Amino acid sequence: MPDGNDASGPWPDKPQDKKPDAQAKPVRMRGGGFAPMPRRWVGFAVFAVLIGLAEWGTRAGWISPLTLPKPSDVLATFGELYDSGLLFKHLAPSLSRLAVGAVLGVSAGIGIGILIGLFSYIRAGLVPLVAAIFPIPKIALLPLFVIWFGIDEASKYALIAFGTFTPTVVATYGAVDNVDRTLIRMGQSFDLSWFSIVRKIVLPGAMPGILSGLRVSLAIAIILLVAAEMLGAEYGIGAYILQAGSLYDLERLFAGVVILSLLGVIVSTAISAIERHLLGWRT
Amino acid sequence: MQIKLDSISHSYGDFEVMRDITLEIPNGKIVCIVGPSGCGKSTLLRFIGGLEQPSQGQVLQVGEPPEGCLNPLTYIFQDFALLPWRTVDGNVSLVLEDHGIKGKAAKAIIDDVLARTNLTDFAKALPKQLSGGMKQRVAIARAMAVNPAVLLMDEPLSALDSQTRELLMDDLVGLWERTPFTAVYVTHNLHEAVRLGHSIVVLSRRPGQIRDIVEIDKPLSDRQFGDADLDLHQKHLWNLMREEARAADAELINA
Numbered sequence: 283m284p285d286g287n288d289a290s291g292p293w294p295d296k297p298q299d300k301k302p303d304a305q306a307k308p309v310r311m312r313g314g315g316f317a318p319m320p321r322r323w324v325g326f327a328v329f330a331v332l333i334g335l336a337e338w339g340t341r342a343g344w345i346s347p348l349t350l351p352k353p354s355d356v357l358a359t360f361g362e363l364y365d366s367g368l369l370f371k372h373l374a375p376s377l378s379r380l381a382v383g384a385v386l387g388v389s390a391g392i393g394i395g396i397l398i399g400l401f402s403y404i405r406a407g408l409v410p411l412v413a414a415i416f417p418i419p420k421i422a423l424l425p426l427f428v429i430w431f432g433i434d435e436a437s438k439y440a441l442i443a444f445g446t447f448t449p450t451v452v453a454t455y456g457a458v459d460n461v462d463r464t465l466i467r468m469g470q471s472f473d474l475s476w477f478s479i480v481r482k483i484v485l486p487g488a489m490p491g492i493l494s495g496l497r498v499s500l501a502i503a504i505i506l507l508v509a510a511e512m513l514g515a516e517y518g519i520g521a522y523i524l525q526a527g528s529l530y531d532l533e534r535l536f537a538g539v540v541i542l543s544l545l546g547v548i549v550s551t552a553i554s555a556i557e558r559h560l561l562g563w564r565t
Numbered sequence: 566m567q568i569k570l571d572s573i574s575h576s577y578g579d580f581e582v583m584r585d586i587t588l589e590i591p592n593g594k595i596v597c598i599v600g601p602s603g604c605g606k607s608t609l610l611r612f613i614g615g616l617e618q619p620s621q622g623q624v625l626q627v628g629e630p631p632e633g634c635l636n637p638l639t640y641i642f643q644d645f646a647l648l649p650w651r652t653v654d655g656n657v658s659l660v661l662e663d664h665g666i667k668g669k670a671a672k673a674i675i676d677d678v679l680a681r682t683n684l685t686d687f688a689k690a691l692p693k694q695l696s697g698g699m700k701q702r703v704a705i706a707r708a709m710a711v712n713p714a715v716l717l718m719d720e721p722l723s724a725l726d727s728q729t730r731e732l733l734m735d736d737l738v739g740l741w742e743r744t745p746f747t748a749v750y751v752t753h754n755l756h757e758a759v760r761l762g763h764s765i766v767v768l769s770r771r772p773g774q775i776r777d778i779v780e781i782d783k784p785l786s787d788r789q790f791g792d793a794d795l796d797l798h799q800k801h802l803w804n805l806m807r808e809e810a811r812a813a814d815a816e817l818i819n820a
């Protein structure tokens with residue numbers, strides 16, 4: 283009951299119809315924010331608006347066809363690619379290169395990252411090495427890989443593996459450093475074996491950091507896919523894009539780029555799903 | 566099994582933390598260690614449990630741990646130290662797995678310790694779903710699961726509010742009444758010390774030395790919140806500690 287006339291209250295009676303006290307005003311709200319919530323549709327809306335703008339611009343003529351292909355034409359090219367069966371001919375080798383390269387690089391990266399996180403000598407020896415390797419544009423090493431591993435698949439795997447390795451190492455040893463030491467002391471105080479402590483305390487504790495590192499490494503893997511297919515690849519999304527690019531065939535170029543973007547979105551969604559599944563314990 | 570501390574001294578570099586501590590932890594008794602903050606209580610407890618080594622003196626184990634004891638010296642930590650990614654029963658099973666106890670045998674132990682700490686209904690809960698008091702009960706259940714000869718508790722109730730603290734003290738007394746255990750209980754809270762300690766060791770400020778040992782004969786189960794004689798003990802302890810605490814406090818500011 284909104285009563286202003288409760289005479290039994292500690293404050294003097296104040297009728298409702300009186301105009302509000304000039305000195306009384308609601309407290310200014312200063313809290314909130316800094317807590318992102320899931321808002322699924324916003325992502326789609328941003329894509330839709332951008333594509334819609336491009337379509338409108340290219341149709342209306344204020345974007346010249348030389349600047350940007352018409353999104354509907356790109357879609358048509360994509361349709362042709364699909365109908366001719368070429369899509370899977372390009373996609374299959376690319377996906378297998380991506381999978382093999384990324385699995386090699388990520389697993390080596392997690393392994394070495396954990397060793398760096400756990401052993402002083404390995405850390406002292408390898409951290410500078412990793413820092414030296416990290417900034418090298420891996421694309422520049424492609425000729426070297428071709429000499430080492432041949433022009434076939436192996437050099438492509440090596441390039442992608444090498445590119446995903448360094449960011450994974452850095453993310454992993456950072457994550458291991460951040461594992462709560464009191465949990466490790468607890469494990470020791472219950473006489474858990476070294477191996478149990480690593481497997482049951484260090485690894486799960488480092489998982490959040492490892493997974494967010496994985497987001498970066500897998501995006502890099504997709505970038506390097508195109509570079510890997512620059513040399514000696516007949517089929518592959520990268521090869522397809524490079525062919526289209528050398529012919530200035532913008533529709534095909536964009537169709538290829540869209541496939542890479544979709545790949546990126548799929549990978550990121552998959553990691554989010556893994557995070558939801560594995561990291562449900564986080565507060 | 567008893568624990569003997571034989572003239573333990575320790576320094577971190579030039580930083581002397583404790584000096585010549587000799588103490589016996591008798592079987593089946595709870596020994597409380599109180600002292601101003603920074604006097605080396607946690608460090609001493611790490612020595613007793615073998616997590617760290619003193620620069621001088623040694624910690625001795627007299628006699629063998631009883632049959633069926635999986636981890637003779639078992640800690641209960643102030644911040645619970647539960648694995649957040651494991652459920653309550655998973656946290657208890659963690660300490661059994663390395664002893665090869667799995668399946669039915671593990672389940673029997675887990676069910677028993679969860680029942681003893683009134684956690685049966687929470688077996689499948691994750692730590693993030695539990696209150697602080699519940700989390701510490703899980704840690705106590707986990708410690709009980711390995712059947713310890715000596716429990717080492719480092720301010721186990723300090724992270725809890727005072728009502729929960731009273732409840733958990735009652736729980737600890739109940740557990741001790743059922744099967745008396747040996748314990749070293751570190752606290753800065755004198756009220757906890759007089760409720761739970763058979764003897765209370767008062768340490769001086771850093772470098773920690775034993776100032777006094779106060780024995781309380783009254784059985785644990787007869788001690789109640791607000792007992793006049795316990796209050797007298799508490800006052801006596803505070804008188805012993807007041808100057809030390811003041812000096813320790815001033816020292817921290819200067820440092």
Ligand SMILES: Nc1ncnc2c1ncn2[C@@H]1O[C@H](COP(=O)(O)OP(=O)(O)O)[C@@H](O)[C@H]1O
Pocket residue numbers: 577580582600601602603604605606607608609771
């Ligand atoms: N690993 C360490 N290295 C250096 N100094 C330490 C270390 N651990 C504890 N200390 C110091 O030793 C003193 C005693 O610490 P602690 O045993 O934690 O005290 P309490 O638990 O009684 O408050 C403190 O001054 C602390 O800063």
Ligand SMILES: [Mg+2]
Pocket residue numbers: 606607608
């Ligand atoms: Mg302490």
